[in-house]
Amino acid sequence: MPIQSDASPAISAVPGLTVRSAVIADAPAIRALINEVDLVDAGDGGYGLEEVESDLRRTGDLARDSWLAFDGDRLVAYAVLWPASAGYRLDVDHYVLRDAVPAGIHLLDLLTARAAEIAAAANAERADLHLALTPDSVLAVHALPARGWRNIRRHHVLTRQVTVETDEPPALPEGVTVRSVSSPEDEEVAYRLVQETFAGHFGFEAMPYADWRKRMDADHRDWSLTWIASRVDATGRPVDVGVLVGHNEREATGWVQNLGTVAAARGSGIATLLLRTAFAAFARRGRSAIGLGVDTENVNNALRFYTGLGFELQFAADTWRLLVPRA
Known part of the structure; x- marks a missing residue:
C-alpha cells in the first residue's frame, strides 16, 4: 500500500491517479521505481537506498517540492526539485514508467507550477529548470519539447572497473x-x-x-x-x-x-x-566499478582524460532547460 502521511496528504490529480508529496519512508519504493526506469533507459539499475534518502533530505521543501504519482497502489512516477544555486536555478529529477506517461506529464506540470511559485516568492522574474534524461526517455520523446523545454547539452556517464x-x-x-x-x-x-x-x-x-x-x-x-x-x-x-x-x-x-x-x-x-x-x-x-559524469563539450578535454584512465561509456544523458515565468 502507498505510505500515507499527515504532512503530505494524498490529493486527486487525474482520473485513476493519486498524487502526493514524498516522505523519507518512501525511499524504498522510490528506489525501486528509479531502478526499473534506469534499467530500461540506461541499461543499469544500481541506485542505492541511501542515495534516495540523501536526495529527499536535500530537497528545499520536501512537502512542496516532491511528488509521487500512484496508479492504485503502484508507484508509477516520481519528481523532485532541488535548489541549485544562490540564484533561481532549480534542478529536477523525474522518473516515470513507460506505461504511465500521462502520470509523468502531470508531474511535469505540477513541478513547473511550483517553480513559478518559487520564483515569485524570491521576487525573481523566472525560475530556471534543468532536467537530465537519457535520449530515449519517454519524457524526452513525448513531453518536453511540447512544453517548451530545450535540449541544451549532452553528458556521458562513464564507468571503470576497479x-x-x-x-x-x-x-x-x-x-x-x-x-x-x-x-x-x-x-x-x-x-x-x-x-x-x-x-x-x-x-x-x-x-x-x-x-x-x-x-x-x-x-x-x-x-x-x-x-x-x-x-x-x-x-x-x-x-x-x-x-x-x-x-x-x-x-x-x-x-x-x-x-x-x-x-x-x-x-x-x-x-x-x-x-x-x-x-x-x-x-x-x-x-566493482567507479562511475562519473562528464560534459562532452568540456574545454579541458575531460572525456579524453577519463578514457585514458580506463573509463568507458555507459550511457548518454541530455540536459533539458525550461525558463518558467514567475507566478
Whole structure:
C-alpha cells in the first residue's frame, strides 16, 4: 500500500491517479521505481537506498517540492526539485514508467507550477529548470519539447572497473600529499576548491557554504571518500590544489561527484593521483566499478582524460532547460 502521511496528504490529480508529496519512508519504493526506469533507459539499475534518502533530505521543501504519482497502489512516477544555486536555478529529477506517461506529464506540470511559485516568492522574474534524461526517455520523446523545454547539452556517464589487485594506492611525488576529509575545516576546504575549480563549467552554479552543505547532504555524508591534494609551493608552504568528492551510496559502483584541480596545478598529474586514490579506496570497500559524469563539450578535454584512465561509456544523458515565468 502507498505510505500515507499527515504532512503530505494524498490529493486527486487525474482520473485513476493519486498524487502526493514524498516522505523519507518512501525511499524504498522510490528506489525501486528509479531502478526499473534506469534499467530500461540506461541499461543499469544500481541506485542505492541511501542515495534516495540523501536526495529527499536535500530537497528545499520536501512537502512542496516532491511528488509521487500512484496508479492504485503502484508507484508509477516520481519528481523532485532541488535548489541549485544562490540564484533561481532549480534542478529536477523525474522518473516515470513507460506505461504511465500521462502520470509523468502531470508531474511535469505540477513541478513547473511550483517553480513559478518559487520564483515569485524570491521576487525573481523566472525560475530556471534543468532536467537530465537519457535520449530515449519517454519524457524526452513525448513531453518536453511540447512544453517548451530545450535540449541544451549532452553528458556521458562513464564507468571503470576497479579491483584490489589492480588498483593500489598511488605513489605520491615529493612535495605532494593526498588526505581524506576528516574535519569541519577540511569540509570547508573541499567546498572552496569545488567552487573555484568548477567556476565557468557548464551547469555549475556557485552557492553559499550553508546551501552547498544541504545540497551535499553533508551531515549524513561519508567524508572519508572526499580527498584533498596539496603540494609544496616555491616558499615551501603546502597549498591545497585539488579535490575529489566521492560517495558510496550506489549498489555496486562508487561515484565521483566532483573532481577539480586549480588552474595553476592543471597538467601536473594531481587529478590522476586523486582518481587513483579513489580507485583503490572504492575497490577496498568492495565496489566493482567507479562511475562519473562528464560534459562532452568540456574545454579541458575531460572525456579524453577519463578514457585514458580506463573509463568507458555507459550511457548518454541530455540536459533539458525550461525558463518558467514567475507566478
